[in-house]
Amino acid sequence: MRLYINDVAVRDGFQIEKTFIPTKTKVEVIDQLSRTGLHKIEVTSFVSAKAVPALADANEVLSAIERVPGVLYVVLVPNIRGVQNAAATAKKPDEVNGVMSASETHNRANINRTHEQSLAELPTMVKVAHEAGMKISMSLSTTFGCPFEGHVAEDVVLRFVEAYRNAGVDAISLADTTGMANPRQVEDLTRKVLERFPAPDETFYTLHFHNTRGMGLANVVAGIAAGVRSFDGSISGLGGCPFAPGATGNICTEDMVNMLEDMGYDTRVDLAKLLAVARNIPAIVGHEVPGQVMKAGVTMHLHDLPEYLRT
Amino acid sequence: MRLYINDVAVRDGFQIEKTFIPTKTKVEVIDQLSRTGLHKIEVTSFVSAKAVPALADANEVLSAIERVPGVLYVVLVPNIRGVQNAAATAKKPDEVNGVMSASETHNRANINRTHEQSLAELPTMVKVAHEAGMKISMSLSTTFGCPFEGHVAEDVVLRFVEAYRNAGVDAISLADTTGMANPRQVEDLTRKVLERFPAPDETFYTLHFHNTRGMGLANVVAGIAAGVRSFDGSISGLGGCPFAPGATGNICTEDMVNMLEDMGYDTRVDLAKLLAVARNIPAIVGHEVPGQVMKAGVTMHLHDLPEYLRT
Numbered sequence: 001m002r003l004y005i006n007d008v009a010v011r012d013g014f015q016i017e018k019t020f021i022p023t024k025t026k027v028e029v030i031d032q033l034s035r036t037g038l039h040k041i042e043v044t045s046f047v048s049a050k051a052v053p054a055l056a057d058a059n060e061v062l063s064a065i066e067r068v069p070g071v072l073y074v075v076l077v078p079n080i081r082g083v084q085n086a087a088a089t090a091k092k093p094d095e096v097n098g099v100m101s102a103s104e105t106h107n108r109a110n111i112n113r114t115h116e117q118s119l120a121e122l123p124t125m126v127k128v129a130h131e132a133g134m135k136i137s138m139s140l141s142t143t144f145g146c147p148f149e150g151h152v153a154e155d156v157v158l159r160f161v162e163a164y165r166n167a168g169v170d171a172i173s174l175a176d177t178t179g180m181a182n183p184r185q186v187e188d189l190t191r192k193v194l195e196r197f198p199a200p201d202e203t204f205y206t207l208h209f210h211n212t213r214g215m216g217l218a219n220v221v222a223g224i225a226a227g228v229r230s231f232d233g234s235i236s237g238l239g240g241c242p243f244a245p246g247a248t249g250n251i252c253t254e255d256m257v258n259m260l261e262d263m264g265y266d267t268r269v270d271l272a273k274l275l276a277v278a279r280n281i282p283a284i285v286g287h288e289v290p291g292q293v294m295k296a297g298v299t300m301h302l303h304d305l306p307e308y309l310r311t
Numbered sequence: 312m313r314l315y316i317n318d319v320a321v322r323d324g325f326q327i328e329k330t331f332i333p334t335k336t337k338v339e340v341i342d343q344l345s346r347t348g349l350h351k352i353e354v355t356s357f358v359s360a361k362a363v364p365a366l367a368d369a370n371e372v373l374s375a376i377e378r379v380p381g382v383l384y385v386v387l388v389p390n391i392r393g394v395q396n397a398a399a400t401a402k403k404p405d406e407v408n409g410v411m412s413a414s415e416t417h418n419r420a421n422i423n424r425t426h427e428q429s430l431a432e433l434p435t436m437v438k439v440a441h442e443a444g445m446k447i448s449m450s451l452s453t454t455f456g457c458p459f460e461g462h463v464a465e466d467v468v469l470r471f472v473e474a475y476r477n478a479g480v481d482a483i484s485l486a487d488t489t490g491m492a493n494p495r496q497v498e499d500l501t502r503k504v505l506e507r508f509p510a511p512d513e514t515f516y517t518l519h520f521h522n523t524r525g526m527g528l529a530n531v532v533a534g535i536a537a538g539v540r541s542f543d544g545s546i547s548g549l550g551g552c553p554f555a556p557g558a559t560g561n562i563c564t565e566d567m568v569n570m571l572e573d574m575g576y577d578t579r580v581d582l583a584k585l586l587a588v589a590r591n592i593p594a595i596v597g598h599e600v601p602g603q604v605m606k607a608g609v610t611m612h613l614h615d616l617p618e619y620l621r622t
């Protein structure tokens with residue numbers, strides 16, 4: 001079975017690093033990722049440079065990367081202004097990824113809007129993106145739980161998916177923003193979404209998990225069982241959790257690919273190339289990263305016999 | 312659904328620490344774990360003190376711990392000598408856990424015996440254990456893959472399970488010794504084992520996973536789907552992988568319990584107490600540990616609103 005793997009490290013991971021990652025380095029990492037067989041790469045964000053100085057070089061990154069045919073280059077946009085900036089840049093992304101939160105409190109905290117304000121702006125976001133020849137995907141943060149409110153009602157998620165579909169978005173990402181999802185919940189809720197609003201194509205729905213409580217890859221398996229075929233990860237597990245210093249953020253892309261390939265799925269990703277990119281990340285960011293396979297080797301990386309058995 | 316959770320940190324985790332963990336500390340950790348609702352605690356090992364100096368205090372540990380009714384105290388034994396030592400100690404464990412490897416090479420590397428030698432010794436191990444009033448469980452290392460040989464044939468695993476059953480063991484643990492199992496494989500192979508050799512009771516089969524490549528909790532979910540109800544973990548994720556410095560070893564007990572309780576399973580484990588034990592471990596061993604929930608908090612640990620939203 002074909003699965004589609006996306007990487008968000010350059011945006012979601014580099015964004016929280018304390019030291020600015022040079023534009024040249026970002027471009028190098030993106031260009032390396034472009035040759036690994038990934039489906040989408042989230043390359044930067046059109047947000048306020050004051051709010052997120054780490055991604056102030058969005059235009060430069062988009063201009064400098066070498067685009068590989070077949071790869072979708074995505075830019076995060078928190079609002080209509082972000083879509084307009086993406087539309088106005090010299091080298092536009094293939095897709096803008098808008099974001100709202102299923103939790104009203106998180107929506108206000110993250111993008112300073114009520115649900116009503118966010119949804120009112122959505123049709124214009126879609127219109128501006130499409131008129132500029134860009135696709136637009138919409139993420140739904142805190143789909144599986146909110147760090148402020150806790151439980152998020154399934155009905156709220158279903159209403160957002162309906163609103164996204166009615167607005168004519170090209171793709172929807174259900175995001176477990178702070179790693180609160182568990183496999184049973186993922187399978188149940190995702191199944192409901194897909195039954196009520198069937199996917200027009202294999203990559204329409206993406207699941208975006210965090211490994212904050214160690215359940216990330218278990219949730220991927222649950223998402224496949226529910227029928228989703230597209231998953232986000234972050235190379236080397238780069239990222240974090242704003243609420244818990246030291247906690248893990250996004251699931252690790254190469255750990256996910258290693259698991260999925262072991263399970264017999266076809267990700268089209270070259271795991272060796274992906275690992276080569278991952279192994280450069282600690283030097284770039286100057287600290288350890290959560291990726292497991294980059295330390296342990298792929299599953300079938302075998303070891304020499306102990307000396308006393310070599311007879 | 313009731314699940315049974317076992318902890319192996321004091322044996323499997325402390326055993327690879329470079330500095331000797333004082334007997335008093337081991338006893339304190341075991342006594343704390345005894346009050347968390349765990350089913351089994353693996354407290355030490357009767358192995359050569361030369362081979363594993365970290366556990367040279369097996370007799371002292373067994374004498375000093377305070378045993379809580381309902382908890383099974385387990386000691387690892389690599390061979391008949393280990394069973395005899397356990398039988399001869401002043402305060403015997405409830406259960407000895409013997410170990411063989413599905414891979415012939417790993418069996419020789421780990422316990423210096425061929426498969427034939429190991430299996431020939433098994434009936435005597437069972438006899439000595441039972442005559443001493445101890446239960447005996449048998450682990451099968453490298454059930455899901457061998458770091459030297461790679462793929463392990465399912466037939467070999469099934470033959471070992473048959474031999475274990477024929478020898479009259481009280482429990483069987485299928486162990487993913489170096490984290491090579493994937494969820495599909497776990498579900499398939501475990502289902503075959505349970506179909507061919509049905510469990511006489513809920514705790515007869517245990518699955519022992521490592522998180523070496525990040526798949527540990529996904530494998531637990533797969534094992535439950537296949538019908539297993541008992542799982543090993545290591546508090547705070549203590550442990551490691553002898554083949555990959557920096558790689559993770561055993562899955563983290565409290566991360567597993569957090570996931571299972573979120574999924575609605577009944578582990579009977581007091582997660583808050585378990586976390587309190589886990590949070591002491593870094594100070595005991597003097598380094599960081601892989602546990603995620605101890606850093607992020609349990610799933611429903613909510614956070615204060617950002618200041619600008621507190622109006």
